[in-house]
Amino acid sequence: MRLCHFMTLDFKTHNMNEIKIFCPATIANLSCGFDVLGLCLDNVGDEMVIRKSDKKGIRITKLVGADLPLETEKNVAGVAALAMLEALNSDAGFDIEIYKNIKAGSGIGSSAASSAGAVFGINELLGRPFEIKDLVPFAMQGEKLACGNAHADNVAPALLGGFTLVRSYSPLDIIKIESPSELYATVVHPQIELKTSDARSVLKQTVSLKSAIMQWGNVGGLIAGLYTKDYDLIGRSLHDEIVEPIRSVLIPGFDLIKRTALGNGALGSGISGSGPSIFALSKGEATAKQIAKAMSAVYDEMKLPYEIHVSKVNPDGVRIL
Amino acid sequence: MRLCHFMTLDFKTHNMNEIKIFCPATIANLSCGFDVLGLCLDNVGDEMVIRKSDKKGIRITKLVGADLPLETEKNVAGVAALAMLEALNSDAGFDIEIYKNIKAGSGIGSSAASSAGAVFGINELLGRPFEIKDLVPFAMQGEKLACGNAHADNVAPALLGGFTLVRSYSPLDIIKIESPSELYATVVHPQIELKTSDARSVLKQTVSLKSAIMQWGNVGGLIAGLYTKDYDLIGRSLHDEIVEPIRSVLIPGFDLIKRTALGNGALGSGISGSGPSIFALSKGEATAKQIAKAMSAVYDEMKLPYEIHVSKVNPDGVRIL
Structure with a gap:
């Protein structure tokens, strides 16, 4: 290609x-x-x-x-x-x-x-x-x-x-x-600014061996899920023992947005990069759009301005227009 | 199958x-x-x-x-x-x-x-x-x-x-x-007993975030290497930031055996389980056998009794005889 x-x-x-x-x-x-x-x-x-x-x-x-x-x-x-x-x-x-x-x-x-x-x-x-x-x-x-x-x-x-x-x-x-072809992302960006440097400064420099083992088990699972196009395995592996529990408190409504995404069929959901955007991955565009709608309703209810995107995974990166 | x-x-x-x-x-x-x-x-x-x-x-x-x-x-x-x-x-x-x-x-x-x-x-x-x-x-x-x-x-x-x-x-x-078909293991067992419980007790219960990140990068790389049958990537990923530096001191000749394996064409080498056995992975049986010969020479020189095995990866597990 x-x-x-x-x-x-x-x-x-x-x-x-x-x-x-x-x-x-x-x-x-x-x-x-x-x-x-x-x-x-x-x-x-x-x-x-x-x-x-x-x-x-x-x-x-x-x-x-x-x-x-x-x-x-x-x-x-x-x-x-x-x-x-x-x-x-x-x-x-x-x-x-x-x-x-x-x-x-x-x-x-x-x-x-x-x-x-x-x-x-x-x-x-x-x-x-x-x-x-x-x-x-x-x-x-x-x-x-x-x-x-x-x-x-x-x-x-x-x-x-x-x-x-x-x-x-x-x-x-x-x-x-390569991304499995039916994998879609929903990303909601609550309109607060969170600097990467600030989001990094809250992290602890040591982690428990137990949490680290869980994390590398999930990394292995996610990679395996991508190669085998096993959407359920991808979903089960989208779990963060280490960073999300600390960073998510900086993001308004994080827990509710994540629960909403999972409740509307997301394979998994978490913090995009260092936040404050929150992503969800789904099998199929229809589910990704449904999640966008449900996430929007949460931030509408909270009267928090946001931007929201639904996108398939881009197979090629930067492209010439 | x-x-x-x-x-x-x-x-x-x-x-x-x-x-x-x-x-x-x-x-x-x-x-x-x-x-x-x-x-x-x-x-x-x-x-x-x-x-x-x-x-x-x-x-x-x-x-x-x-x-x-x-x-x-x-x-x-x-x-x-x-x-x-x-x-x-x-x-x-x-x-x-x-x-x-x-x-x-x-x-x-x-x-x-x-x-x-x-x-x-x-x-x-x-x-x-x-x-x-x-x-x-x-x-x-x-x-x-x-x-x-x-x-x-x-x-x-x-x-x-x-x-x-x-x-x-x-x-x-x-x-x-599934294992790539040409992947072979060489395992040398120096005849000292090392109880799993003892080998666990030396481990630290916290690890640095930096080491943990390196470790889960390598887990991801190893899984990717197995799915793509990329022997070099498998080799590059066979690296242990966390446990090997602590446990290897319990195993006589570990550093020399590992260097010997790598010097004789191993993709990677490390502690098997909690030790004291040391494994090396190779592409092809000839390399695995050459590594066995070179490892044997090391322990012969040290006058340390050992057992040594060369095996392909068993695709099926326990089998009926």
Whole structure:
């Protein structure tokens, strides 16, 4: 699939001076997989336009939809792009326009979408000096700027699509796992901002061996469920012993939203990334939409503003528009 | 495969009064999967003969090759069998002969082989009231007697074959994973006894979040490697952040044996179960045999008596002879 896709693009991007891309939102952690698992959404994301420039380096020339820094070294897309150009020892220059739809601090990979988009787009315009997987470390530099921690669990699925497992950070080893075709995500974003750095600071630095064993049992189960397309096993494995009990108290209505999702047929539900968004996974779009309706009713009742999305898993990651 | 096998056995075991079975050794933990992962060996194991008796209950009538209790309530096979009969509310009676080849305290599932064999054999003689997977909780009662902890990571692979993942203990949820066909194990057993209960007592009850994350990344990687038959990924994932650094000091020559295995082509190497046996996994029998030779040279040099085994992964678990 990806190869065919690329063969077409090779023709399209050859001598291209400008590229317009879709930069998908992502759900990291996925209950049991804190810091290692993530999935890519299909219809939620930003857009970026990247143009070759005669002037060396990276400039953020336009930023629509968010109040974020334009200065290259303070912008996640800028930092990720600079890391890539530095690795190439390149004199190339690029102007980047960012059209944000994903709100910063929503917990669905807003900074990752920009970081991943920047390095993906520049890689295309340069004639693809890197494999997509090799772009992950550059995009991680954007994450480091955003939250102080160069985590890969959002940028990896944003770049590669599907589900991704960060088996190891040192050395970086990322495994892509295809999503079962009927798997859908519902994501609700209550309109409070929760910074990743704050959500990390509440975590304990030690965990009980017993909880850790339960967690890695569930990670194993989730991976097995994805390979065997066993939706029930996926659901049984979407359980978080360690982070959710601590972080969920920061999210208004978390327990009720989760119970509502499960009561409406979700396979599982938990905190998306570091929150405050809450995700549910379902078999089939109809169930995912039903869950969206039920979640909406909860936050309507609480008079809490929210955004809500229903999306299948995006198999390919960032794409050219 | 299993179904065809059973159809033949159905005929053979109908009205059968006696059964002779092979009860395989197993490797639990497999580096990253402490308390959740295990695999079944093919040519290392005990034999048992089980006979229907007119006398209600379970008797261990013969025990060859080990100095273990004959008293039913003190014998792991007896305890597992009694748990099963109790669940069935059965008045049936059985005499069990056990021919041990797996040494107690070797770390390759000696008690699990007896517990699994007993419940498998009696299930056959009773006309299979239980699915094989449903025998695991009874066999776990034998493990509880042996080491104070009803763990499933040896009895599950002994009963089901291949690799098994204990996703959850409560409720018990066991996933069987087929082994890639070229995967071989080398297991060396230095002749010191290390009780599971002692090997457990050295463990710390809390672990750092960072180590736990590395561990569940590797569990995910190992499961992904098994499903995709990616031998390199299996090897990269066979890493233990948490237990091996603590337990390995109890095993003479551990570091050298592990380095030797890796230097001779092993995908990975670690402590088998709670030790003192050390396992290595390889792609192909030739490599596994070469590793056995090199490990032997290490213990020969140290003048430490040992047993050594090379085995492919047993796809089916306990089998009728």
